[in-house]
Amino acid sequence: MNVLVINAGSSSLKYQLLNPETGALLAKGLCERIGIDGKFTYKPQIEGKAKLDAVDVAMPTHSEAIQAVLNALVDPQNGVIASMDEIDAVGHRVVHGGEKFASSVLITDEVMAAIEECNPLAPLHNPANIIGINACKAVLGDKVPQVAVFDTAFHQTMPAKAYTYAIPYEYYENDKMRRYGFHGTSHRYVSKRCAEILGKDPSELKIVSCHLGNGSSLAAVDGGKSVDTSMGLTPLAGLPMGTRSGDMDAGVIEFIANKYGMNVSEAVNMLNKKSGVLGISGVSSDFRDLEDAAPKGNQRAQLALDSFEYGVIKLIGSYAAAMGGVDAIIFTAGVGENGAENRVNITKKLAFMGVKLDEEKNKVRGQEIDVSAADAKVRVLVIPTNEELMIAMDTAAIVKG
Numbered sequence: 001m002n003v004l005v006i007n008a009g010s011s012s013l014k015y016q017l018l019n020p021e022t023g024a025l026l027a028k029g030l031c032e033r034i035g036i037d038g039k040f041t042y043k044p045q046i047e048g049k050a051k052l053d054a055v056d057v058a059m060p061t062h063s064e065a066i067q068a069v070l071n072a073l074v075d076p077q078n079g080v081i082a083s084m085d086e087i088d089a090v091g092h093r094v095v096h097g098g099e100k101f102a103s104s105v106l107i108t109d110e111v112m113a114a115i116e117e118c119n120p121l122a123p124l125h126n127p128a129n130i131i132g133i134n135a136c137k138a139v140l141g142d143k144v145p146q147v148a149v150f151d152t153a154f155h156q157t158m159p160a161k162a163y164t165y166a167i168p169y170e171y172y173e174n175d176k177m178r179r180y181g182f183h184g185t186s187h188r189y190v191s192k193r194c195a196e197i198l199g200k201d202p203s204e205l206k207i208v209s210c211h212l213g214n215g216s217s218l219a220a221v222d223g224g225k226s227v228d229t230s231m232g233l234t235p236l237a238g239l240p241m242g243t244r245s246g247d248m249d250a251g252v253i254e255f256i257a258n259k260y261g262m263n264v265s266e267a268v269n270m271l272n273k274k275s276g277v278l279g280i281s282g283v284s285s286d287f288r289d290l291e292d293a294a295p296k297g298n299q300r301a302q303l304a305l306d307s308f309e310y311g312v313i314k315l316i317g318s319y320a321a322a323m324g325g326v327d328a329i330i331f332t333a334g335v336g337e338n339g340a341e342n343r344v345n346i347t348k349k350l351a352f353m354g355v356k357l358d359e360e361k362n363k364v365r366g367q368e369i370d371v372s373a374a375d376a377k378v379r380v381l382v383i384p385t386n387e388e389l390m391i392a393m394d395t396a397a398i399v400k401g
Helices: 062-073 109-117 126-140 153-157 170-175 184-198 251-260 264-273 276-281 287-296 299-323 333-338 340-353 387-400
Strands: 003-008 013-019 024-032 039-044 052-056 089-094 146-150 206-211 217-222 225-229 328-332 379-382
Touching: 003 062, 003 126, 003 387, 013 062, 013 387, 024 062, 039 062, 062 126, 089 126, 089 387, 109 126, 126 146, 146 184, 146 387, 153 184, 153 225, 184 206, 184 217, 184 225, 184 328, 184 379, 184 387, 206 299, 206 333, 217 299, 225 299, 251 264, 276 287, 276 299, 287 299, 299 340, 328 333, 328 340, 333 340, 340 379
Parallel strands: 003 089, 089 146, 206 328, 328 379
Antiparallel strands: 003 013, 013 024, 024 039, 039 052, 206 217, 217 225
């Protein structure tokens, strides 16, 4: 079975063609500058097939982008399938499902209407996801089933005490203002893999999953279910990230808006796009740049790294307390998978909990491995995330019924 996984943005579209039963990746790529001057990248994963790197392809809309993807996949010379009949289903990443979706679903007219109702909760993402779904339907027709997989769904198992904001309750009743959390597909994938690696049933484990990258979030996963997470109504909450502030006193917004003549939207835009480790360091939102600058004496770059790691340490400790213990800590995503030094700095502060790294094993980048010392009471694992495979697996399971 082959599943085409689509992650549609407002002017871009990432895609992968996978076999969810074997985990085999057949091709992947990117459509960029949709509606502008169209750039198309195609990377077949079969030996002898030629790549296309940011070539010019007219893409006035997402429908032309989807058609370009399909044309490449079935190309007689460099395609990876013989015809479009070999695409059995399409799985779509949808950012926000609100309280309406606690799991992935087959897309129907009713589901589309419900996704649209969640647009106010993710105005930058959900409309683009909807465009991607409609584009696939326009090109592939109704014969190919489509499935929506939500970033927020995994966290719908959080108890009310974890997701409720301490503001007048009518804002929850009327507007569904609450913690939702994101990166759910990633947290679900790595926590599932963690249980498989440790030879345990997910119901037996208390896990803290650390998805650390330009966007970062942690999740407390107790018995296979998310019971807390660091992002909130939006992805602005939690850790200091590449350009996002993370948690802070809401009074800062009023102070900055009043002093510098900003409206609320401008102040929040500053917190989303000019803050985080970029704002602290003044150097970059890329952690690799900070790690280059800090040893050369850039104190603000070092402060940015320290603040980020301190935030991770605090959250791991608080989630361990909330769950009444922890059996495993997972590091995933760009910084989590590749930042050996970050993992050392974070875990050495958790020694009191029984966390202990094997420093030789920890010298890895992007490999799936248990990096714990033999006598550690809490396992520490590096697990590269694979959200696309998780989306493909969900899609296959739903289509097969």
